[in-house]
Amino acid sequence: xxxxxxxxxxxxxxxxxxxxxxxxxxxxxxxxxxxxxxxxxxxxxxxxxxxxxxxxxxxxxxxxxxxxxxxxxxxxxxxxxxxxxxxxxxxxxxxxxxxxxxxxxxxxxxxxxxxxxxxxxxxxxxxxxxxxxxxxxxxxxxxxxxxxxxxxxxxxxxxxxxxxxxxxxxxxxxxxxxxxxxxxxxxxxxxxxxxxxxxxxxxxxxxxxxxxxx
Amino acid sequence: xxxxxxxxxxxxxxxxxxxxxxxxxxxxxxxxxxxxxxxxxxxxxxxxxxxxxxxxxxxxxxxxxxxxxxxxxxxxxxxxxxxxxxxxxxxxxxxxxxxxxxxxxxxxxxxxxxxxxxxxxxxxxxxxxxxxxxxxxxxxxxxxxxxxxxxxxxxxxxxxxxxxxxxxxxxxxxxxxxxxxxxxxxxxxxxxxxxxxxxxxxxxxxxxxxxxxxxxxx
Numbered sequence: 269x270x271x272x273x274x275x276x277x278x279x280x281x282x283x284x285x286x287x288x289x290x291x292x293x294x295x296x297x298x299x300x301x302x303x304x305x306x307x308x309x310x311x312x313x314x315x316x317x318x319x320x321x322x323x324x325x326x327x328x329x330x331x332x333x334x335x336x337x338x339x340x341x342x343x344x345x346x347x348x349x350x351x352x353x354x355x356x357x358x359x360x361x362x363x364x365x366x367x368x369x370x371x372x373x374x375x376x377x378x379x380x381x382x383x384x385x386x387x388x389x390x391x392x393x394x395x396x397x398x399x400x401x402x403x404x405x406x407x408x409x410x411x412x413x414x415x416x417x418x419x420x421x422x423x424x425x426x427x428x429x430x431x432x433x434x435x436x437x438x439x440x441x442x443x444x445x446x447x448x449x450x451x452x453x454x455x456x457x458x459x460x461x462x463x464x465x466x467x468x469x470x471x472x473x474x475x476x477x478x479x480x481x482x
Numbered sequence: 483x484x485x486x487x488x489x490x491x492x493x494x495x496x497x498x499x500x501x502x503x504x505x506x507x508x509x510x511x512x513x514x515x516x517x518x519x520x521x522x523x524x525x526x527x528x529x530x531x532x533x534x535x536x537x538x539x540x541x542x543x544x545x546x547x548x549x550x551x552x553x554x555x556x557x558x559x560x561x562x563x564x565x566x567x568x569x570x571x572x573x574x575x576x577x578x579x580x581x582x583x584x585x586x587x588x589x590x591x592x593x594x595x596x597x598x599x600x601x602x603x604x605x606x607x608x609x610x611x612x613x614x615x616x617x618x619x620x621x622x623x624x625x626x627x628x629x630x631x632x633x634x635x636x637x638x639x640x641x642x643x644x645x646x647x648x649x650x651x652x653x654x655x656x657x658x659x660x661x662x663x664x665x666x667x668x669x670x671x672x673x674x675x676x677x678x679x680x681x682x683x684x685x686x687x688x689x690x691x692x693x694x695x696x697x698x699x700x
Contacts, residue, residue, distance in 0.1 A: 332650030338508025356582030391560025398582030
Protein backbone atom coordinates (compact mmCIF):
# COMPACT_ATOMS: atom_id res chain seq x y z
CA UNK A 269 0.00 0.00 0.00
CA UNK A 270 1.16 3.55 -0.69
CA UNK A 271 0.94 6.28 1.96
CA UNK A 272 -2.51 7.43 0.89
CA UNK A 273 -3.88 3.88 0.97
CA UNK A 274 -2.37 3.31 4.43
CA UNK A 275 -4.03 6.49 5.69
CA UNK A 276 -7.50 6.04 4.21
CA UNK A 277 -7.74 2.32 5.02
CA UNK A 278 -6.95 3.12 8.67
CA UNK A 279 -9.49 5.97 8.78
CA UNK A 280 -12.08 3.57 7.35
CA UNK A 281 -11.78 1.44 10.51
CA UNK A 282 -13.22 4.36 12.52
CA UNK A 283 -16.40 4.31 10.45
CA UNK A 284 -19.42 2.59 12.01
CA UNK A 285 -22.47 1.20 10.27
CA UNK A 286 -25.16 3.83 9.70
CA UNK A 287 -22.99 6.87 10.30
CA UNK A 288 -23.66 10.16 8.50
CA UNK A 289 -20.23 11.02 7.13
CA UNK A 290 -18.73 14.00 5.31
CA UNK A 291 -15.50 13.28 3.44
CA UNK A 292 -13.35 16.19 2.31
CA UNK A 293 -12.33 16.60 -1.31
CA UNK A 294 -9.14 14.74 -2.23
CA UNK A 295 -7.68 11.90 -0.19
CA UNK A 296 -10.54 11.72 2.38
CA UNK A 297 -12.96 10.87 -0.45
CA UNK A 298 -11.09 7.56 -0.86
CA UNK A 299 -12.25 6.41 2.60
CA UNK A 300 -15.56 5.35 1.04
CA UNK A 301 -13.67 2.71 -1.00
CA UNK A 302 -12.09 1.07 2.06
CA UNK A 303 -15.08 0.56 4.37
CA UNK A 304 -15.14 -2.71 6.34
CA UNK A 305 -17.42 -5.47 5.03
CA UNK A 306 -21.08 -4.79 5.86
CA UNK A 307 -20.57 -1.17 6.94
CA UNK A 308 -22.98 1.14 5.14
CA UNK A 309 -22.83 4.88 5.61
CA UNK A 310 -24.78 7.92 4.48
CA UNK A 311 -22.44 10.32 2.73
CA UNK A 312 -23.24 14.00 3.10
CA UNK A 313 -22.07 16.46 0.47
CA UNK A 314 -22.28 20.09 1.63
CA UNK A 315 -23.62 21.37 -1.67
CA UNK A 316 -26.91 19.68 -0.78
CA UNK A 317 -26.95 15.89 -0.95
CA UNK A 318 -27.36 13.06 1.56
CA UNK A 319 -26.86 9.57 0.18
CA UNK A 320 -24.12 10.44 -2.27
CA UNK A 321 -22.87 7.56 -4.41
CA UNK A 322 -19.67 7.11 -6.40
CA UNK A 323 -18.77 8.94 -9.61
CA UNK A 324 -20.91 7.79 -12.55
CA UNK A 325 -19.64 6.06 -15.66
CA UNK A 326 -18.86 8.61 -18.34
CA UNK A 327 -22.00 7.95 -20.38
CA UNK A 328 -24.22 8.20 -17.30
CA UNK A 329 -23.18 11.66 -16.07
CA UNK A 330 -26.07 13.85 -14.90
CA UNK A 331 -24.88 17.49 -14.97
CA UNK A 332 -27.42 18.29 -12.24
CA UNK A 333 -25.74 16.06 -9.65
CA UNK A 334 -22.28 17.07 -8.44
CA UNK A 335 -20.20 16.84 -5.27
CA UNK A 336 -18.72 19.71 -3.24
CA UNK A 337 -15.83 19.87 -5.69
CA UNK A 338 -18.24 20.37 -8.58
CA UNK A 339 -17.49 16.90 -9.98
CA UNK A 340 -20.25 14.54 -11.21
CA UNK A 341 -21.46 12.01 -8.65
CA UNK A 342 -24.48 9.78 -8.26
CA UNK A 343 -27.35 9.79 -5.79
CA UNK A 344 -28.07 6.39 -4.23
CA UNK A 345 -31.60 5.03 -3.86
CA UNK A 346 -32.99 6.84 -0.83
CA UNK A 347 -30.82 9.91 -1.34
CA UNK A 348 -32.20 13.41 -0.95
CA UNK A 349 -31.34 16.90 -2.15
CA UNK A 350 -31.71 20.12 -0.18
CA UNK A 351 -30.61 23.74 -0.16
CA UNK A 352 -27.48 25.11 1.48
CA UNK A 353 -29.29 26.36 4.60
CA UNK A 354 -30.53 22.81 5.30
CA UNK A 355 -27.09 21.45 4.46
CA UNK A 356 -25.55 23.52 7.22
CA UNK A 357 -28.36 22.77 9.64
CA UNK A 358 -27.15 19.19 9.19
CA UNK A 359 -23.47 20.12 9.44
CA UNK A 360 -23.42 22.78 12.14
CA UNK A 361 -26.30 21.33 14.08
CA UNK A 362 -24.47 18.16 15.08
CA UNK A 363 -26.21 15.79 12.68
CA UNK A 364 -23.00 14.64 10.97
CA UNK A 365 -21.37 11.77 12.90
CA UNK A 366 -17.95 11.96 11.32
CA UNK A 367 -15.97 14.44 9.24
CA UNK A 368 -12.71 13.42 7.61
CA UNK A 369 -10.59 16.18 6.16
CA UNK A 370 -7.02 17.06 5.32
CA UNK A 371 -4.98 19.74 7.08
CA UNK A 372 -1.83 21.79 6.66
CA UNK A 373 -1.18 21.78 10.42
CA UNK A 374 -2.72 20.29 13.56
CA UNK A 375 -1.70 21.04 17.11
CA UNK A 376 -1.68 19.60 20.63
CA UNK A 377 -4.96 21.34 21.46
CA UNK A 378 -6.74 19.80 18.48
CA UNK A 379 -6.76 23.03 16.52
CA UNK A 380 -6.22 22.76 12.80
CA UNK A 381 -5.21 24.97 9.89
CA UNK A 382 -6.49 23.85 6.53
CA UNK A 383 -7.79 26.76 4.53
CA UNK A 384 -5.19 29.44 4.01
CA UNK A 385 -1.45 30.16 3.67
CA UNK A 386 -1.31 33.96 3.83
CA UNK A 387 0.17 35.41 0.66
CA UNK A 388 0.49 32.02 -1.02
CA UNK A 389 -2.67 29.98 -1.10
CA UNK A 390 -6.01 31.59 -0.36
CA UNK A 391 -8.75 29.23 -1.52
CA UNK A 392 -11.08 29.96 1.41
CA UNK A 393 -12.63 27.75 4.02
CA UNK A 394 -15.70 26.63 2.07
CA UNK A 395 -17.65 24.44 4.47
CA UNK A 396 -14.64 23.25 6.48
CA UNK A 397 -15.04 25.60 9.45
CA UNK A 398 -18.66 24.57 9.93
CA UNK A 399 -17.87 20.87 9.45
CA UNK A 400 -15.18 20.75 12.12
CA UNK A 401 -17.25 22.93 14.44
CA UNK A 402 -20.42 20.87 14.21
CA UNK A 403 -19.45 17.26 13.56
CA UNK A 404 -19.60 14.75 16.41
CA UNK A 405 -16.16 13.42 15.48
CA UNK A 406 -13.40 15.01 13.40
CA UNK A 407 -10.53 13.01 11.92
CA UNK A 408 -7.65 14.72 10.17
CA UNK A 409 -6.23 12.46 7.45
CA UNK A 410 -2.91 13.72 6.14
CA UNK A 411 0.72 12.87 5.43
CA UNK A 412 2.71 13.11 8.65
CA UNK A 413 5.07 15.80 7.39
CA UNK A 414 5.11 18.37 4.57
CA UNK A 415 7.64 18.58 1.76
CA UNK A 416 11.21 18.53 3.08
CA UNK A 417 10.01 16.67 6.21
CA UNK A 418 8.65 19.87 7.74
CA UNK A 419 6.48 18.87 10.70
CA UNK A 420 2.72 19.37 10.39
CA UNK A 421 1.86 18.19 13.89
CA UNK A 422 2.89 21.03 16.20
CA UNK A 423 2.52 22.26 19.79
CA UNK A 424 0.67 25.27 18.36
CA UNK A 425 -0.39 25.88 14.77
CA UNK A 426 1.34 28.83 13.09
CA UNK A 427 -1.07 29.24 10.15
CA UNK A 428 -4.50 30.88 10.63
CA UNK A 429 -6.82 28.49 12.48
CA UNK A 430 -9.70 26.79 10.69
CA UNK A 431 -11.09 25.81 14.10
CA UNK A 432 -9.84 25.74 17.67
CA UNK A 433 -9.83 22.51 19.67
CA UNK A 434 -12.12 20.51 17.40
CA UNK A 435 -9.95 17.64 16.09
CA UNK A 436 -10.44 14.23 17.77
CA UNK A 437 -7.98 12.07 15.86
CA UNK A 438 -5.05 12.36 13.46
CA UNK A 439 -4.30 9.54 11.03
CA UNK A 440 -1.07 9.63 9.03
CA UNK A 441 0.98 7.07 7.12
CA UNK A 442 3.08 6.64 10.28
CA UNK A 443 0.58 6.51 13.11
CA UNK A 444 -2.75 7.18 14.76
CA UNK A 445 -2.94 9.97 17.33
CA UNK A 446 -5.86 10.73 19.64
CA UNK A 447 -6.41 14.27 20.84
CA UNK A 448 -7.03 14.07 24.60
CA UNK A 449 -7.30 16.84 27.22
CA UNK A 450 -3.63 16.31 28.15
CA UNK A 451 -2.44 16.64 24.55
CA UNK A 452 -1.66 14.18 21.75
CA UNK A 453 -1.73 10.50 22.59
CA UNK A 454 0.04 8.12 20.21
CA UNK A 455 -2.10 4.99 20.11
CA UNK A 456 -0.85 3.13 17.02
CA UNK A 457 2.22 3.06 14.83
CA UNK A 458 2.24 1.68 11.28
CA UNK A 459 3.90 -1.72 10.77
CA UNK A 460 7.69 -1.40 10.85
CA UNK A 461 7.61 1.97 12.62
CA UNK A 462 8.46 2.78 16.22
CA UNK A 463 7.09 5.38 18.60
CA UNK A 464 10.53 7.02 18.68
CA UNK A 465 10.53 7.41 14.90
CA UNK A 466 7.09 9.00 15.00
CA UNK A 467 8.11 11.39 17.78
CA UNK A 468 11.19 12.40 15.78
CA UNK A 469 8.91 13.56 12.92
CA UNK A 470 6.44 15.31 15.21
CA UNK A 471 7.01 18.80 16.62
CA UNK A 472 4.56 18.29 19.49
CA UNK A 473 5.43 16.12 22.49
CA UNK A 474 3.51 12.87 22.18
CA UNK A 475 2.02 10.94 25.05
CA UNK A 476 3.03 7.37 24.16
CA UNK A 477 0.40 4.72 24.93
CA UNK A 478 1.71 2.02 27.28
CA UNK A 479 1.65 -0.74 24.67
CA UNK A 480 3.95 1.32 22.42
CA UNK A 481 6.41 2.44 25.09
CA UNK A 482 9.92 1.02 25.43
CA UNK B 483 -46.57 39.42 -10.53
CA UNK B 484 -43.76 37.75 -12.37
CA UNK B 485 -42.90 39.02 -15.85
CA UNK B 486 -41.18 37.11 -18.63
CA UNK B 487 -38.31 39.04 -20.20
CA UNK B 488 -35.22 38.12 -22.17
CA UNK B 489 -31.67 37.97 -20.84
CA UNK B 490 -30.64 41.29 -22.42
CA UNK B 491 -33.59 43.05 -20.75
CA UNK B 492 -32.59 41.51 -17.44
CA UNK B 493 -29.02 42.74 -17.82
CA UNK B 494 -30.33 46.18 -18.75
CA UNK B 495 -31.94 46.49 -15.30
CA UNK B 496 -28.65 45.85 -13.49
CA UNK B 497 -26.52 48.99 -13.19
CA UNK B 498 -22.78 49.31 -12.63
CA UNK B 499 -21.96 49.02 -8.94
CA UNK B 500 -24.95 46.82 -8.09
CA UNK B 501 -24.80 44.13 -5.41
CA UNK B 502 -25.80 40.73 -6.80
CA UNK B 503 -26.45 37.43 -5.15
CA UNK B 504 -25.84 34.66 -7.66
CA UNK B 505 -26.92 31.05 -7.14
CA UNK B 506 -24.77 28.01 -7.73
CA UNK B 507 -22.07 25.86 -6.23
CA UNK B 508 -18.93 25.62 -8.36
CA UNK B 509 -21.24 26.86 -11.16
CA UNK B 510 -23.68 23.96 -10.68
CA UNK B 511 -26.99 25.84 -10.47
CA UNK B 512 -25.61 29.18 -11.71
CA UNK B 513 -27.79 31.04 -14.28
CA UNK B 514 -25.27 31.13 -17.13
CA UNK B 515 -27.62 32.96 -19.48
CA UNK B 516 -27.82 35.93 -17.08
CA UNK B 517 -24.05 35.91 -16.49
CA UNK B 518 -23.47 35.98 -20.25
CA UNK B 519 -25.93 38.86 -20.70
CA UNK B 520 -24.19 40.92 -18.00
CA UNK B 521 -20.84 40.38 -19.73
CA UNK B 522 -22.40 41.30 -23.08
CA UNK B 523 -23.71 44.53 -21.54
CA UNK B 524 -20.27 45.29 -20.08
CA UNK B 525 -21.43 45.90 -16.53
CA UNK B 526 -18.71 47.01 -14.05
CA UNK B 527 -17.92 47.28 -10.35
CA UNK B 528 -20.32 44.60 -9.20
CA UNK B 529 -20.32 43.24 -5.68
CA UNK B 530 -21.10 39.55 -5.92
CA UNK B 531 -22.35 37.46 -2.99
CA UNK B 532 -22.16 33.75 -3.78
CA UNK B 533 -20.85 30.47 -2.49
CA UNK B 534 -17.72 30.61 -4.64
CA UNK B 535 -15.99 32.32 -7.56
CA UNK B 536 -17.07 29.72 -10.12
CA UNK B 537 -14.45 28.11 -12.31
CA UNK B 538 -12.36 29.28 -15.21
CA UNK B 539 -14.87 29.55 -18.03
CA UNK B 540 -18.07 28.94 -16.05
CA UNK B 541 -20.51 30.98 -13.99
CA UNK B 542 -19.09 33.71 -11.79
CA UNK B 543 -15.63 32.83 -13.14
CA UNK B 544 -16.67 34.38 -16.46
CA UNK B 545 -17.89 37.58 -14.77
CA UNK B 546 -14.59 37.91 -12.91
CA UNK B 547 -12.57 37.25 -16.07
CA UNK B 548 -14.55 39.99 -17.84
CA UNK B 549 -13.54 42.51 -15.17
CA UNK B 550 -17.14 43.02 -14.06
CA UNK B 551 -16.59 42.29 -10.38
CA UNK B 552 -15.06 44.71 -7.88
CA UNK B 553 -15.73 42.63 -4.78
CA UNK B 554 -16.81 39.09 -4.02
CA UNK B 555 -18.14 37.77 -0.74
CA UNK B 556 -17.81 33.96 -0.89
CA UNK B 557 -16.73 30.88 1.04
CA UNK B 558 -14.24 29.61 -1.52
CA UNK B 559 -12.37 30.90 -4.55
CA UNK B 560 -9.95 27.99 -5.00
CA UNK B 561 -11.40 26.54 -8.21
CA UNK B 562 -10.91 29.87 -9.96
CA UNK B 563 -7.17 30.65 -10.10
CA UNK B 564 -7.87 34.01 -11.74
CA UNK B 565 -9.80 35.19 -8.68
CA UNK B 566 -6.76 34.52 -6.49
CA UNK B 567 -4.48 36.21 -8.99
CA UNK B 568 -6.64 39.35 -9.26
CA UNK B 569 -6.91 39.44 -5.47
CA UNK B 570 -3.12 39.36 -5.23
CA UNK B 571 -2.87 42.21 -7.72
CA UNK B 572 -5.37 44.28 -5.73
CA UNK B 573 -7.91 44.24 -8.57
CA UNK B 574 -10.51 42.12 -6.81
CA UNK B 575 -11.58 42.48 -3.21
CA UNK B 576 -12.33 39.10 -1.64
CA UNK B 577 -14.16 38.60 1.63
CA UNK B 578 -14.08 34.94 2.70
CA UNK B 579 -16.93 33.74 4.89
CA UNK B 580 -17.57 30.20 6.19
CA UNK B 581 -20.18 28.62 3.94
CA UNK B 582 -22.64 27.86 6.73
CA UNK B 583 -22.32 31.41 8.04
CA UNK B 584 -22.77 32.95 4.59
CA UNK B 585 -25.97 31.04 3.89
CA UNK B 586 -27.37 31.93 7.32
CA UNK B 587 -26.52 35.62 6.83
CA UNK B 588 -28.46 35.53 3.57
CA UNK B 589 -31.30 33.61 5.19
CA UNK B 590 -31.41 36.21 7.98
CA UNK B 591 -31.52 38.96 5.33
CA UNK B 592 -34.52 37.33 3.70
CA UNK B 593 -36.23 36.29 6.90
CA UNK B 594 -36.35 39.67 8.61
CA UNK B 595 -33.87 38.64 11.30
CA UNK B 596 -31.29 40.92 12.87
CA UNK B 597 -28.53 38.35 12.39
CA UNK B 598 -27.57 34.90 13.53
CA UNK B 599 -25.46 33.49 16.36
CA UNK B 600 -23.02 30.80 15.25
CA UNK B 601 -20.15 28.95 16.91
CA UNK B 602 -18.36 28.68 13.57
CA UNK B 603 -15.26 30.84 13.41
CA UNK B 604 -14.81 31.36 17.17
CA UNK B 605 -11.11 31.77 17.94
CA UNK B 606 -10.23 32.25 14.26
CA UNK B 607 -9.64 35.30 12.05
CA UNK B 608 -13.32 35.12 11.09
CA UNK B 609 -14.15 36.41 14.59
CA UNK B 610 -12.08 39.60 14.17
CA UNK B 611 -14.16 42.67 14.91
CA UNK B 612 -17.30 40.67 15.63
CA UNK B 613 -19.35 40.61 18.78
CA UNK B 614 -19.14 37.42 20.86
CA UNK B 615 -22.43 36.72 22.61
CA UNK B 616 -22.89 34.20 25.39
CA UNK B 617 -26.15 32.22 25.47
CA UNK B 618 -26.68 29.75 28.31
CA UNK B 619 -22.95 29.65 28.93
CA UNK B 620 -22.02 28.96 25.30
CA UNK B 621 -20.26 31.49 23.11
CA UNK B 622 -21.39 32.49 19.63
CA UNK B 623 -20.38 35.02 17.00
CA UNK B 624 -22.96 37.55 15.93
CA UNK B 625 -23.16 37.50 12.13
CA UNK B 626 -25.20 40.25 10.53
CA UNK B 627 -27.83 39.77 7.81
CA UNK B 628 -26.94 40.13 4.13
CA UNK B 629 -29.15 41.50 1.38
CA UNK B 630 -28.59 42.42 -2.26
CA UNK B 631 -30.08 44.65 -4.96
CA UNK B 632 -30.61 41.64 -7.24
CA UNK B 633 -30.65 37.86 -6.86
CA UNK B 634 -29.95 35.81 -9.99
CA UNK B 635 -31.24 32.28 -9.59
CA UNK B 636 -31.34 29.26 -11.85
CA UNK B 637 -34.44 27.09 -12.00
CA UNK B 638 -34.68 23.77 -13.77
CA UNK B 639 -38.42 24.18 -14.25
CA UNK B 640 -40.19 27.48 -13.55
CA UNK B 641 -43.91 27.92 -13.97
CA UNK B 642 -45.56 31.08 -15.27
CA UNK B 643 -46.31 32.15 -11.69
CA UNK B 644 -42.60 32.00 -10.85
CA UNK B 645 -42.70 28.81 -8.80
CA UNK B 646 -39.35 27.03 -9.09
CA UNK B 647 -38.30 23.38 -9.13
CA UNK B 648 -34.59 22.65 -8.91
CA UNK B 649 -33.09 19.41 -10.20
CA UNK B 650 -30.48 17.52 -8.17
CA UNK B 651 -27.83 19.59 -6.45
CA UNK B 652 -28.61 22.75 -8.46
CA UNK B 653 -30.78 23.97 -5.58
CA UNK B 654 -27.89 24.97 -3.23
CA UNK B 655 -27.93 28.78 -2.60
CA UNK B 656 -30.76 29.51 -5.07
CA UNK B 657 -33.89 29.31 -2.87
CA UNK B 658 -32.20 31.23 -0.06
CA UNK B 659 -30.89 34.14 -2.17
CA UNK B 660 -34.34 34.42 -3.78
CA UNK B 661 -35.63 35.67 -0.42
CA UNK B 662 -32.94 38.27 0.24
CA UNK B 663 -32.83 40.67 -2.70
CA UNK B 664 -34.94 43.64 -3.83
CA UNK B 665 -35.34 42.19 -7.34
CA UNK B 666 -35.20 38.49 -8.15
CA UNK B 667 -34.53 37.26 -11.67
CA UNK B 668 -34.92 33.54 -12.38
CA UNK B 669 -33.36 31.90 -15.42
CA UNK B 670 -35.26 28.79 -16.45
CA UNK B 671 -34.31 25.70 -18.42
CA UNK B 672 -37.99 25.21 -19.00
CA UNK B 673 -41.06 27.40 -18.45
CA UNK B 674 -44.38 25.59 -17.91
CA UNK B 675 -47.99 26.56 -17.11
CA UNK B 676 -48.98 26.80 -13.43
CA UNK B 677 -49.92 23.40 -12.02
CA UNK B 678 -47.34 21.47 -14.03
CA UNK B 679 -44.86 21.36 -11.14
CA UNK B 680 -46.30 19.32 -8.27
CA UNK B 681 -46.93 21.83 -5.46
CA UNK B 682 -44.88 19.69 -3.06
CA UNK B 683 -41.84 19.94 -5.34
CA UNK B 684 -41.70 23.73 -5.42
CA UNK B 685 -38.65 24.93 -3.50
CA UNK B 686 -39.06 28.63 -4.29
CA UNK B 687 -42.60 30.02 -4.04
CA UNK B 688 -43.34 32.25 -7.01
CA UNK B 689 -44.04 35.30 -4.85
CA UNK B 690 -40.29 35.77 -4.45
CA UNK B 691 -39.64 35.98 -8.18
CA UNK B 692 -40.02 39.26 -10.09
CA UNK B 693 -38.74 38.33 -13.56
CA UNK B 694 -38.05 35.11 -15.41
CA UNK B 695 -35.89 34.45 -18.41
CA UNK B 696 -36.24 31.33 -20.53
CA UNK B 697 -33.52 29.59 -22.50
CA UNK B 698 -31.12 28.66 -19.71
CA UNK B 699 -28.94 25.86 -21.17
CA UNK B 700 -29.77 22.39 -19.81
